[in-house]
Amino acid sequence: MSKIVHGTVTGNLIRFEEPLGLPDGTGVEVVVRPIELSDQAKQLKLESLFGSCRSDATDLDAFLQENAVQRRLTRTESDE
Numbered sequence: 001m002s003k004i005v006h007g008t009v010t011g012n013l014i015r016f017e018e019p020l021g022l023p024d025g026t027g028v029e030v031v032v033r034p035i036e037l038s039d040q041a042k043q044l045k046l047e048s049l050f051g052s053c054r055s056d057a058t059d060l061d062a063f064l065q066e067n068a069v070q071r072r073l074t075r076t077e078s079d080e
Contacts, residue, residue: 006035 007016014030022028037045 005016005018005020007014009015014032020028
């Protein structure tokens with residue numbers, strides 16, 4: 001019996017999208033061939049990974065500006 005089953009690599013494991021139907025402990029041969037993603041799929045993956053960081057640039061700018069103000073206020077003559 002052989003069949004093609006798709007899965008996702010997580011660390012050193014492959015998580016299959018469907019049950020294999022084999023009892024635990026059954027030896028198998030696995031041929032790994034990465035699936036090429038379309039440009040749209042790549043874009044969606046990037047957005048899911050980095051989409052939560054969208055507001056970080058604004059927050060970072062505000063933090064850096066406040067930090068610069070605080071540094072100027074606490075700077076002593078020996079620091080200059």
